[in-house]
Amino acid sequence: MTKQRxxxxxxxKSTDCHPTADWIYxxxxxxxxxxxxxxxxxxxxxxxxxxxxxxxxxGSTHSRYDGTPEQxxxxxxxxxxxxxxxHINLKETLNQQADEATPFTINExxxxxxxxxxxxxxS
Numbered sequence: 001m002t003k004q005r006x007x008x009x010x011x012x013k014s015t016d017c018h019p020t021a022d023w024i025y026x027x028x029x030x031x032x033x034x035x036x037x038x039x040x041x042x043x044x045x046x047x048x049x050x051x052x053x054x055x056x057x058x059g060s061t062h063s064r065y066d067g068t069p070e071q072x073x074x075x076x077x078x079x080x081x082x083x084x085x086x087h088i089n090l091k092e093t094l095n096q097q098a099d100e101a102t103p104f105t106i107n108e109x110x111x112x113x114x115x116x117x118x119x120x121x122x123s
Contacts, residue, residue, distance in 0.1 A: 013067035
């Protein structure tokens, strides 16, 4: 674990805002001034490949990153673009239903919820 990788992972695990690589870069740059954005991207990709973090790809020009690699669900606000964790346990039920409904072997799934967060509703 390099100094850069450790700082990136600690920064990501210390927030629940599901940040972009740019946000992580700006946070880590305070601790490691000479770090480059390319180094952040390379380390995020490595951490994702190792199963240390989760990449949330919404088909836009930037991905978001989650320091909790275990399968869980997310809510994406369509007004402010914020992403929140939703802690509900559907994993086994959905995988089993999909297994029974198809000839496929289901290992995992991804489910996203979209709408307007409470902050945007109240503003």
